[in-house]
Amino acid sequence: MATSTFQLSRDSFGALVLTTDDGLLHHGVSPVRAFPIQSPSQGISLVLHDGKEVAWIDDLADLPPPIRALLQEELDGREFMPEISHIASVSSYATPCTWFVKTDRGDTEFVLKDEGDIRRIGDASLLVADNHGIHFLVRNMFTIDKHSRKILDRFL
Structure with missing residues (x-):
């Protein structure tokens, strides 16, 4: 479905409602990124609770501002992936250890259970999973x- 052939709104419960150009309503749609790290604004699928795709968005930038704002708000609420901008210190170079980091959402600390919880994504990005399953991104x-690179090198 072309991105220009639908409308998006919220129902009284706050769920997204997609209205197609032929008037068909789809309640409770959810946006899902095809490439959340490498191309977060491109390739967005709108799916129903059962996983059925009802719309595809090539690029968020191509959408009218009100629809883009609704989708961005929904994505921000569903996805929590702080981006590490600096690694201040680690409690030990053996796991498990506590990392003290600065992120785009503030300073925090987390426990890295195992070196296997650091995964390469593409050539330069890393996903670091803490002991609670929260993923931190090193873009x-x-x-x-x-300093941060030196710490990362010890774990990679």
């Missing part, structure tokens, strides 16, 4: 500051 391990 580019080659451009992060020298």
Whole structure:
């Protein structure tokens, strides 16, 4: 379905409602990113609770501002992936250990259970999972500051 052939709104419960150009209503649609790390604004699928796709969005930037704002708000509420901008310190270079980091959502600390909880995504990105299953993103391990890079190198 072309991105210009639908309307998006919220119902009285706050769920997204997609209205197709032929007037068909789909209640409770959810946006799902095809490439959440490499291309977060491109390739968005709108799916029903059973996983059936009812619309595809090539690029969020192509949508009218009100629809784009609704989708961005929904995505922000569903996805929680703080981006690490600096690794201040680690309690130990043996796991489990506590990491003290600065993120785009503030300073925090988390426990890394195992080196296997650091996964490479593409050439430069890393996903770091804490002991509670929260994923932290290192967008580019080659451009992060020298101190943080030195710590990362010890675990990779």
